Amino acid sequence: MNQPEKDLLTTVDRLRDQQLAWTRDLIAIPTVNPYSGDASAGIEAEGQKWYAQTCHGLGGSVRQIPVPEDVYLQAGMIGTAGRCWRDRENVVAEWQFGSGGPTILLNTHMDTVGVEGMAFDPFDPQVRDGLIYGRGSSDSKGNLAVGLTALAALKEHAGALNGRLILESVVDEECNGAGAGTLACCLAGITADFCICLDDCTGAIHNGCNGIVTPKVSVYGRAGHAAGGGTTVNAIDKAFQVKQAVDRFAAQHLKKNPDCRVNLGIFRSGTLPAIVPSVAELQLNIAYAVEDARAAEQTNGVWNGAVIRKRFETLLANLAEHDAWFKEKPVKVEWLKDAYPFYSAADDKYSRTVIGAVHELAQREVPVRSMPAWFDAAHLSRILKKPVLGVGSGTPGKAHGADETAQLEYLYRGARYIALAVHRLLA
Numbered sequence: 001m002n003q004p005e006k007d008l009l010t011t012v013d014r015l016r017d018q019q020l021a022w023t024r025d026l027i028a029i030p031t032v033n034p035y036s037g038d039a040s041a042g043i044e045a046e047g048q049k050w051y052a053q054t055c056h057g058l059g060g061s062v063r064q065i066p067v068p069e070d071v072y073l074q075a076g077m078i079g080t081a082g083r084c085w086r087d088r089e090n091v092v093a094e095w096q097f098g099s100g101g102p103t104i105l106l107n108t109h110m111d112t113v114g115v116e117g118m119a120f121d122p123f124d125p126q127v128r129d130g131l132i133y134g135r136g137s138s139d140s141k142g143n144l145a146v147g148l149t150a151l152a153a154l155k156e157h158a159g160a161l162n163g164r165l166i167l168e169s170v171v172d173e174e175c176n177g178a179g180a181g182t183l184a185c186c187l188a189g190i191t192a193d194f195c196i197c198l199d200d201c202t203g204a205i206h207n208g209c210n211g212i213v214t215p216k217v218s219v220y221g222r223a224g225h226a227a228g229g230g231t232t233v234n235a236i237d238k239a240f241q242v243k244q245a246v247d248r249f250a251a252q253h254l255k256k257n258p259d260c261r262v263n264l265g266i267f268r269s270g271t272l273p274a275i276v277p278s279v280a281e282l283q284l285n286i287a288y289a290v291e292d293a294r295a296a297e298q299t300n301g302v303w304n305g306a307v308i309r310k311r312f313e314t315l316l317a318n319l320a321e322h323d324a325w326f327k328e329k330p331v332k333v334e335w336l337k338d339a340y341p342f343y344s345a346a347d348d349k350y351s352r353t354v355i356g357a358v359h360e361l362a363q364r365e366v367p368v369r370s371m372p373a374w375f376d377a378a379h380l381s382r383i384l385k386k387p388v389l390g391v392g393s394g395t396p397g398k399a400h401g402a403d404e405t406a407q408l409e410y411l412y413r414g415a416r417y418i419a420l421a422v423h424r425l426l427a
């Protein structure tokens with residue numbers, strides 16, 4: 001490490017109070033995703049306003065990127081339908097250092113999951129025993145402050161740097177969306193030579209993630225009086241048969257890809273005990289691997305989960321072969337989401353530089369691997385067609401929890417990683 005790099009890190013360390021203040025400010029502003037399931041709906045707007053003002057104060061040129069109604073259609077993918085985008089703009093801020101050089105994009109999300117049932121006030125960022133408490137502390141407000149701190153430090157050591165740095169704070173990453181905020185920025189032409197997604201927790205660098213398909217399965221019965229009457233068919237009973245078929249599918253799927261889980265998240269039916277229900281609904285997330293997307297691309301030219309969707313549809317269609325009722329009333333499958341996976345080889349000069357900086361500061365080999373959960377980096381990789389790495393500074397096991405906290409040590413360390421990495425990328 002040369003002297004200018006050592007000086008940069010000294011500045012990052014000096015900015016710790018500022019970093020903590022930013023993290024606190026962000027946690028204190030509620031930015032719950034409106035589709036969190038909480039009874040009182042939230043929105044990202046106040047947080048995005050804070051972010052835009054802060055970036056402006058740091059000398060960035062700031063713009064707002066709205067999410068178009070047909071964002072998923074524009075990208076040719078199946079995304080979560082029916083979401084409202086009013087007052088939900090992404091914030092993109094840009095700094096130019098010197099002249100020429102590459103453009104580096106740091107992407108993070110402003111929205112958080114819901115706060116119902118949290119063990120403490122989710123918007124009161126208390127600091128105790130090296131931890132900061134609050135919703136978003138690990139996912140992903142701590143990461144937003146990591147990006148800002150790295151930028152602030154780089155600005156003080158910009159003399160020898162050439163290139164552009166873009167900070168992006170997006171909406172709707174959480175709560176079963178399909179990355180509409182990041183996707184909107186990609187479609188609006190916000191691009192770079194290399195992207196770092198500041199999301200998730202510390203401990204690994206992520207160069208890929210699984211895809212997710214979400215089917216909504218409708219299982220039909222024949223309604224009637226609970227006291228009987230001959231022709232009723234209980235949709236709940238039929239849905240149990242479907243559930244068993246789904247379990248068989250899940251077992252096979254998991255055997256092929258142990259990282260690709262199948263989660264039945266919704267299983268509902270019925271109105272009253274006095275009525276035989278006529279319909280039951282199941283919704284599940286099926287994670288799928290990069291290999292599955294590759295197979296789909298080879299078959300029909302599109303990088304998505306078509307192969308998995310077909311397999312699932314066939315399984316449910318086959319139920320009619322041994323069951324007269326399913327033959328009469330076939331199970332209906334609708335696809336709510338197909339968020340594609342990504343894989344970045346991480347062997348380009350940008351990725352190697354970032355991985356090298358992290359290893360050097362961590363003083364050990366930090367694993368570079370794919371993430372089982374989906375994250376916005378997939379859009380950065382697939383739409384921008386640029387190398388992407390996920391480097392998070394949250395605390396493992398704390399995201400989305402009723403007791404969400406973040407280790408300050410990890411957040412401070414994250415700012416060092418990102419500052420040094422970007423300094424080297426722009427040097």
Ligand SMILES: [Zn+2]
Pocket residue numbers: 109139140173199200
């Ligand atoms: Zn996140």
